[in-house]
Amino acid sequence: MAYLSDIEIAQSAKMSHIRDIAKTAGIDEKYLEQYGNYKAKIDNSLLSESKRGEGKLVLVTAITPTPAGEGKTTTTIGLADGLRRIGKNVVVAIREPSLGPVFGIKGGAAGGGYAQVVPMEDINLHFTGDFHAIGAANNLLAAMLDNHIYQGNELNIDPTKITWRRCVDMNDRQLRCIQDGLGSKVNGIPRADGYDITVASEIMAVFCLASSISDLKARLAKIIVGYTYDDKPVTAGDLKAVGAMAALLKDAIKPNLVQTLEGTPAIVHGGPFANIAHGCNSVIATRMAMKLGDYAVTEAGFGADLGAEKFLDIKCRMAGLTPSAVVMVATVRALKMHGGSQKTELAEENLETLEKGIPNLLRHVSNIKNVYKLPCVVAVNRFPTDTDAEIELVIEKCKMLGVNVVLSTVWADGGAGGVALANEVIRLCEEKNDFSFSYEDDLSISEKLDTLVKRVYGGEGVFITPEAQAQIDKLEELGFGKCPVCVAKTQYSFSDDPKLLGAPEGFKVTVREVKVSAGAGFVVALTGAIMTMPGLPKVPAAERVDVDDNGVISGLF
Secondary structure (H helix, E strand, C coil): CCCCCHHHHHHHCCCCCHHHHHHHHCCCHHHEEECCCCCEEECCHHHHHCCCCCCEEEEEEECCCCCCCCCHHHHHHHHHHHHHHCCCCEEEEECCCCHHHHHCCCCCCCEECCEEEECHHHHHCCCCCHHHHHHHHHHHHHHHHHHHHHCCCCCCEEEEEECCCEEECCCCHHHCCEEECCCCHHHCCCEEECEEEHHHCHHHHHHHHCCCHHHHHHHHHHCEEEEECCCCEEECCCCCCHHHHHHHHCCCCCCEEEEECCCCEEEECCCCCCCCCCCECCHHHHHHHHHHCCEEEEEECCCHHHHHHHHHHHHHHHHCCCCCEEEEEECHHHHHHHCCCCHHHCCCCCHHHHHHHHHHHHHHHHHHHHHCCCCEEEEEECCCCCCHHHHHHHHHHHHCCCCCEEEECHHHHHHHHHHHHHHHHHHHHCCCCCCCCCCCCCCCHHHHHHHHHHHHHCCCEEEECHHHHHHHHHHHHCCCCCCCEEEECCCCCCCCCCCCCCCCCCCEEEEEEEEEECCCCEEEEEECCCCCCCCCCCCCHHHHCEECCCCCEECCC
């Protein structure tokens, strides 16, 4: 049987006009700014002017990812469609894809199969220009910083202590470390520099955590770009860059309205990675979804040790959000890989490797239930090769933690394959929860990191290099000790070693660098070999993308 690709399914869909989707979501046309027939911005004034209360917030997260795939975004969309099929007023809120993964390894990030948001090609490419605006604001600040030094350096900035980097929304390892300002004196001051991918820019983090234009400007003003010769921090506010940066972001900060294949309203806005940033869509988008729907379904990137941890410990802490339920996405195939199966062996029943891999799922579930104290359901994306015995083993192990397992077939069946999951989510949303963070504000930076490794990752603790400890001491001296921590680490393991699969124990996480994102309001700890500018693989996904004479794109998936 021939299956349609994701892009073929998306292109064959009959979309509703965006005005009709807005009507479904209860959005008055005065708040709608159309980008053609199928995309629109929602004016943020709706949040303050609407008298409607907030709906329940449902977080979709997943086990530690493997090359076998888990389908977190697909499940998020399919769950929303499932809720709508049983008569619930629901809005889904997810992140915007970065061009880096689209043209790198992963491909698109608009869901898959019959659980997608559309127009898929637009969302995966330029969409409404938000990421371009974020990159422009980031690079304007970089240009104003270097220009200030060139024009006399009134702020006494030490060029060797500049911490602000340029960015581009593309995987480009060549730009990680560069020398710029070369040539004659009129070309600037020669110095070491570098690029991050746009989704790792602090502007992205600020953008996604801001609650309004005024909050955005206040956060932008706090961004530290470097230090003076006498070690005093220099900010974007000091460079008088805030107004111009905010002007570049004034339209981008409005959430984007699109639709699922089944016509469920979807808000797609912001997109920091969870392995190098905080991994959640914007606070404004989440608030908008909660304002418009009785249920707001959202996701956080990569495994629950990254995306969900940062969603709960950073985003919920800063925005005052309390989730009503958490969905943990897993596949039998991925769990077998965590237990030692090779990718070529996943179609064969193997209860032994499955049982060895299940502890990965159980640790994530236990964290949600026992650390964060939230109701949780496991959604197993069922593949045709999964056997009944394998499914029964997953159900049996999860029951020991008091968590139900629901089979999901949203990739193949759309919302119909998410109805059972929707019913369990509704049940969980009625349970009382005692939502807690994994660490408290008053701990030191080192104590927060140590607590996170022990309570969430399951390790023995943290090892902080002398260089990183000196950075921590400096940040605490500057008053940033009470900030939450954003750990940049591999997505492939609970540890900082991508080869340690399953639920490893006895490891320590090495922190090699610590820096502050003062505008975002958190401290970033870099671990292992994690990089803030990815590279392209040997065979980039970009090699498969094309467009014909009629403008029809192929190769996105």
